[in-house]
Amino acid sequence: xTPSRFVLWGLVCVSCIAAAxxxxxxxxxxxxxxxxxxxxxxxxGQLIIRDRLGMHPRPSSQFxxxxxxxxxxxxxxxxxxxxxxxxxVLTMGASETFxxxxxxxxxxxxxLQDSLTTTCAMPVRVLNxxxxxxxxxxxxxxxxxxxxTLRPRVVVYYPTPVQYIEGVALPSAPAPTADSPPPPPWWRxxxxxxxxDGIKASVPELVLDLLRRxxxxxxxxxxxxxVVPEDRxxxxxxxxxxxVGASRGVGAIPVLMAHRHRLSDTLSVxxxxxxxxxxRFYPLATGDVLLAFELRAIDRIRLVARDSxxxxxxxxxxxxxxxxxxxxxxxxxxxxGAAAMxxxxxxxxxxxxxxxxx
Amino acid sequence: xLFNSLEFIFAFLPLTYAVFWLLPSTQxxxxxxxxxxxxxxxxxxxxxxxxxxxxxxxSYVAGLGMLRHPLGSPGxxxxxxxxxxxxxxxxxxxxxxxxxxxxxxxxxxxxxxxVMVPHLDxxxxxxxxxxxxxxxxxxxxAYRGTITPTRNLWEFATYxxxxxxxxxxxIVRFRQIEADLEAIGGSSRTRWMSRGLSFFCxxxxxxxxxxxxxxxxxxxxxxxxxxxxxxxxWLAVLGYSFQLLFDFSGxxxxxxxxxxxxxxxxxxxxxxxxxxxxxxxxxxRWHISLSSCLRDYLYIPLGGNRGGAWPxxxxxxxxxxxxxxxxxxxxxxxxxxxxxxxxxxxxxxxRGWWDARPRVLQQAAMxxxxxxxxxxxxxxxxxxxxxxxxxxxxxTDGLVVTDIQLPMxxxxxxxxxxxxxxxxxxFVMEHVITPRRRLTLSVAFGAGLALIVTARPSxxxxxxx
Numbered sequence: 102x103t104p105s106r107f108v109l110w111g112l113v114c115v116s117c118i119a120a121a122x123x124x125x126x127x128x129x130x131x132x133x134x135x136x137x138x139x140x141x142x143x144x145x146g147q148l149i150i151r152d153r154l155g156m157h158p159r160p161s162s163q164f165x166x167x168x169x170x171x172x173x174x175x176x177x178x179x180x181x182x183x184x185x186x187x188x189x190v191l192t193m194g195a196s197e198t199f200x201x202x203x204x205x206x207x208x209x210x211x212x213l214q215d216s217l218t219t220t221c222a223m224p225v226r227v228l229n230x231x232x233x234x235x236x237x238x239x240x241x242x243x244x245x246x247x248x249x250t251l252r253p254r255v256v257v258y259y260p261t262p263v264q265y266i267e268g269v270a271l272p273s274a275p276a277p278t279a280d281s282p283p284p285p286p287w288w289r290x291x292x293x294x295x296x297x298d299g300i301k302a303s304v305p306e307l308v309l310d311l312l313r314r315x316x317x318x319x320x321x322x323x324x325x326x327x328v329v330p331e332d333r334x335x336x337x338x339x340x341x342x343x344x345v346g347a348s349r350g351v352g353a354i355p356v357l358m359a360h361r362h363r364l365s366d367t368l369s370v371x372x373x374x375x376x377x378x379x380x381r382f383y384p385l386a387t388g389d390v391l392l393a394f395e396l397r398a399i400d401r402i403r404l405v406a407r408d409s410x411x412x413x414x415x416x417x418x419x420x421x422x423x424x425x426x427x428x429x430x431x432x433x434x435x436x437x438g439a440a441a442m443x444x445x446x447x448x449x450x451x452x453x454x455x456x457x458x459x
Numbered sequence: 460x461l462f463n464s465l466e467f468i469f470a471f472l473p474l475t476y477a478v479f480w481l482l483p484s485t486q487x488x489x490x491x492x493x494x495x496x497x498x499x500x501x502x503x504x505x506x507x508x509x510x511x512x513x514x515x516x517x518s519y520v521a522g523l524g525m526l527r528h529p530l531g532s533p534g535x536x537x538x539x540x541x542x543x544x545x546x547x548x549x550x551x552x553x554x555x556x557x558x559x560x561x562x563x564x565x566x567x568x569x570x571x572x573x574v575m576v577p578h579l580d581x582x583x584x585x586x587x588x589x590x591x592x593x594x595x596x597x598x599x600x601a602y603r604g605t606i607t608p609t610r611n612l613w614e615f616a617t618y619x620x621x622x623x624x625x626x627x628x629x630i631v632r633f634r635q636i637e638a639d640l641e642a643i644g645g646s647s648r649t650r651w652m653s654r655g656l657s658f659f660c661x662x663x664x665x666x667x668x669x670x671x672x673x674x675x676x677x678x679x680x681x682x683x684x685x686x687x688x689x690x691x692x693w694l695a696v697l698g699y700s701f702q703l704l705f706d707f708s709g710x711x712x713x714x715x716x717x718x719x720x721x722x723x724x725x726x727x728x729x730x731x732x733x734x735x736x737x738x739x740x741x742x743x744r745w746h747i748s749l750s751s752c753l754r755d756y757l758y759i760p761l762g763g764n765r766g767g768a769w770p771x772x773x774x775x776x777x778x779x780x781x782x783x784x785x786x787x788x789x790x791x792x793x794x795x796x797x798x799x800x801x802x803x804x805x806x807x808x809x810r811g812w813w814d815a816r817p818r819v820l821q822q823a824a825m826x827x828x829x830x831x832x833x834x835x836x837x838x839x840x841x842x843x844x845x846x847x848x849x850x851x852x853x854x855t856d857g858l859v860v861t862d863i864q865l866p867m868x869x870x871x872x873x874x875x876x877x878x879x880x881x882x883x884x885x886f887v888m889e890h891v892i893t894p895r896r897r898l899t900l901s902v903a904f905g906a907g908l909a910l911i912v913t914a915r916p917s918x919x920x921x922x923x924x
Contacts, residue, residue: 110894114901121905129913132867133675292909299912303465 123292130291134166134205141285143294145201149232152281154246155274156239158232162284166205173247175199175229176211187224188454189251190217191353193240194259197360198231200439202429207436212443213257213450220447221455228253236264236272237340241347246277249351255453256348257356257414257446260341261432262398265333266326266386272340310374313381326386329393338401345409354453357406358446359399359415363428364392371425379431412453416445460502462713463667463911471499475622476720485644489613492721496620500586507584514549515619517542518594522608522615525601539602543595550591553583558788586626588785592752593619597633599756606634614640623717627710629728629748639723646722657890658716660900663907665709669875671910673702676861676868681837684847688857692850695860698868699837700830701875704733707746712885727886733829733879736821737813738802741829749785753778771807776800786836791844795835802828822880 102110130136142148142164150159160173170178192198192210200208214227230240230248237260244256264272301309326333341357348355364372364379380388399415406413419441420427427438434442460467475495482488501508524538560576567574597618601608609615617640624631639646680687680695687695711728718725728748735741742750758778764771776797783796806813813821831848838844849855861868889896 110897114897117898117901118905118908121902122909125906125909126913128867129910132672132863133913135864295909295912299465305466 119292122296123290126291126295130165134163134168136163136165139287141287141289143285143289143291145233147285149234150282151275151278153277153279155242155277156235157243157247159284167199168205172228172251175208175231176206176214179226179228187226188221188254190214190225190227190255190257190450190454191230191244191248191251191253192227192257192259193235193244193248194231195235195261195264196231196233197261197433198259199229199233199235201233201433203434203436203439207439209434209439209442209446212439213446216443216447217451217454220451223455225254225454231259236274237337237344238272238274241340241344242274244344244347244351253351253353255356255450256344256351256353257358257450258341258344259358259442260337260360260398260402262337262360262402263383263386263391263394265337265398266330266390266394267383269325269385271333271336306374310377313374313377317377317381317384324385324387326390326394329390329397334394334397334401337398338405341402341405342409345405345411354411355409356412356414356446356449356453357402359402359413359417360395360432361415361417361420362395362432363425364431365421375431412449414446414449416442419445460499462710462717463663463907465911468908468911471495472717472720479721480648483644485641486611486613488643489611489617489640492622493613493616493620496617496622496625499622500620500625503585504582510549510553510584510587511590511620514546514590514594515616517545518597518619519609519612519615521598522601523610525608526610530604535602539598542598546591546595546598550587553581553587555784555788556581562790589624589626589628589630590619592630592749593632596630596752596756600632600634606637609633609637621718621723623714623721623723624725627707627714628746629711629714629725630752631725631748632752635726636718636723643722648722651719651722651724653892654890655716655719657888657892657896657900658719658885659713660716660903660907661885661888662709662712662714662716664903665705665712667709667907667910668903669871669878670702670706670709671914672863672867672871673698673705673875675863677702679862680860683858683860684843686858686860687847687850687855688859689850689853689855691857691859692847692855694868694872696830696834696837696847696851698872700733700826700833701872701879703833703836704729704879705875708884715885729884730886731879731882731884733826734822734881735825735829736818737810737825738799738806738828741825742799742803749782753782757781768807772804775803775807779803789839791835791838791841794841794844795832798832798835802832826880 127136127138130140131138136142140163142162145164145167148158148162148164148167148169149156158169158173158175160169161171162169167175169175172179190213192213198208198210200210203209208229210227210229210231214225217225217227228251230243235243240258248256304312345355345357362379364376376388376392380386380391383391386394403413405411420438423437423441426435427441429435429438460471462468475491479488479491479495482491497508497511500511521538521542525535528535528538557578560578564574564576597606597608597615600606618631618633618636619625621631621636677695677698680691680698684692684695708729715725715727726748728746730744730747732741732745735744758774761774761777762770763774779796779800780793781796783792783794783799786792786795816824831851834847834851835841835844838847850857859865892900
């Protein structure tokens with residue numbers, strides 16, 4: 102074979118591999134998750150849009166198992182139970198509530214729905230209003246813009262306090278825009294991102310940790326939070342009070358939750374690795390400050406709940422009972438962790454949502 | 460490490476292959492393949508390597524001992540009995556201790572004098588059944604004089620730890636690859652390459668595209684077996700029958716392909732077993748390396764078919780019971796072995812009548828007999844197996860359980876049924892790389908790769924045995 106023919110054949114074979122790779126991923130997405138073959142969504146981030154209602158998940162969109170219903174909430178369609186006039190429980194938060202690692206239908210709001218179905222004597226519908234990276238001000242804005250139309254009976258909020266030391270600026274709700282962006286075109290390739298995810302998942306944890314160490318050895322930005330910043334905690338508390346007010350404003354009973362993670366014991370080698378992985382998302386603070394901020398934030402949540410007279414749920418005991426198997430990474434849940442979360446929440450939510458008196 | 464993983468396909472294999480062919484001498488290639496085998500095996504748990512190294516040294520020393528003692532001498536027998544006892548004790552401890560303890564507890568409970576026996580926390584080293592058989596076959600063959608034991612520790616270590624057949628077979632006997640191992644220093648890289656790549660891609664398709672797709676229906680079905688309808692039970696059991704074949708056959712085909720890449724010819728392990736016409740034919744086609752080992756090291760030493768009808772039936776039953784137990788430490792596996800023993804005896808009894816039936820009928824009946832056997836192979840208890848068999852035979856309401864779209868399951872099952880019952884296996888296919896075949900293999904590789912990155916690679920079913 103001449104060199105030019107060799108190169109030509111090489112290109113043809115690589116093209117065949119790439120075409121088969123892309124086609125098989127599309128068929129597999131359909132077979133496993135019901136994603137249309139022509140869908141153009143290639144990442145979770147594309148499910149989020151910004152329009153006249155602010156930032157929120159795009160209705161009727163799907164990426165792998167992450168299905169957004171026609172109302173713009175994760176999970177099943179609403180229409181099938183609308184006739185029964187259920188009481189609505191709106192769960193809000195970030196990726197921990199949206200669910201990243203759980204099997205489809207096993208994120209904690211869905212498991213809470215299952216628990217409430219057996220606990221309550223009346224139809225109750227839990228809507229998962231969270232999405233990955235959703236900040237507290239965005240939660241409040243989304244509740245006022247979209248959530249209020251559903252007339253929720255209960256709003257459950259699972260916070261991610263460390264968002265308040267993520268950036269130099271405080272978290273804020275993106276302003277609404279006039280236009281609604283179109284969905285991604287069908288020809289967007291799903292293969293490259295899937296290949297990248299696959300490679301990352303194949304790298305041994307030891308190697309990943311070494312890479313993280315190298316990455317964090319020379320921080321790209323200076324640590325500007327060497328100790329827990331009180332002003333950030335104050336901002337978090339103020340935003341939380343605003344959410345409680347907004348929830349009541351739309352006629353809902355707020356339920357506040359404490360954020361928990363797997364790093365209760367930072368001395369273990371495994372947890373130190375997880376702390377390094379977590380810290381990479383928050384380069385402005387050290388790992389110790391992250392943990393301290395979390396603890397102090399829980400105190401503030403408890404304070405807000407007490408001051409406002411709303412239910413406070415701490416899932417720590419349930420998650421501890423499940424052990425490390427509750428977490429898929431530093432703070433996101435496995436199916437078992439999500440079950441523990443649902444178990445921790447159901448009592449407080451049922452008391453608020455299933456009261457037959459009104 | 461799994462053959463169907465990115466780390467194997469894009470890191471381990473290219474590195475092992477490149478360094479292997481760059482090394483100039485036989486000895487260095489032995490050392491490199493041994494190191495690669497230990498890295499491959501230690502990827503699951505490095506502690507397992509110590510066990511394999513111990514087993515290797517014991518068998519190697521036994522081989523050296525036999526070189527010093529002539530055939531038939533009492534000293535030679537010591538080098539047979541002691542290492543085999545050590546190997547079997549290791550296997551018994553890691554694989555069968557809890558089974559024995561559970562059985563003691565079950566029997567004493569049944570007798571009304573329950574004894575609370577603790578369940579030991581023993582981790583079963585992956586593939587221990589396979590490499591134990593490798594070393595035992597080496598010792599027995601050396602004792603019988605079938606092979607001359609090697610004096611080269613690295614050659615023997617290469618044989619035991621050869622990553623292509625280390626954890627799930629085929630159970631390759633030393634004499635089957637001895638010539639290739641000894642010629643390894645001067646073998647040609649290009650001679651077997653296209654054949655190796657072709658086998659590997661075919662095996663990848665069998666495992667990833669067929670077996671793993673069916674697993675998405677089979678696993679949830681068996682997990683929720685109480686809810687299955689008759690249709691759901693049939694789908695699950697047929698799906699499992701094809702899943703098991705393509706999973707194990709796919710692994711073996713990949714192993715053969717990998718062997719070719721290193722100029723080592725690994726023998727065929729599956730010869731389209733669902734095309735078998737009778738039980739005897741089935742066992743000449745299914746897991747050939749195991750059935751031939753059982754024949755040579757158990758059935759024939761027991762007397763084989765030399766002592767008349769009843770001793771032959773007894774020997775068949777004992778061999779199949781042991782074969783069942785080899786597959787797993789559970790009474791359901793023992794029953795599966797018993798079931799196949801009965802089939803083999805029944806066939807011997809009415810061979811003339813059976814062989815006179817139309818071929819299509821023979822094949823269909825044999826397939827159904829095998830399918831019912833797989834229920835006991837897959838079930839975790841007798842109660843479960845019996846209940847599923849009842850659902851298969853008596854119309855029952857319930858569910859069809861699947862984690863993927865039903866048309867995908869049915870399409871894959873149809874493909875699997877055609878391929879296994881009418882299609883060619885990798886050993887009868889052409890492997891000369893023509894332009895058309897090059898494109899077909901590229902598409903197969905791309906599709907297999909997509910499913911590997913989409914779902915985390917699933918272990919091969921036979922790793923547990």
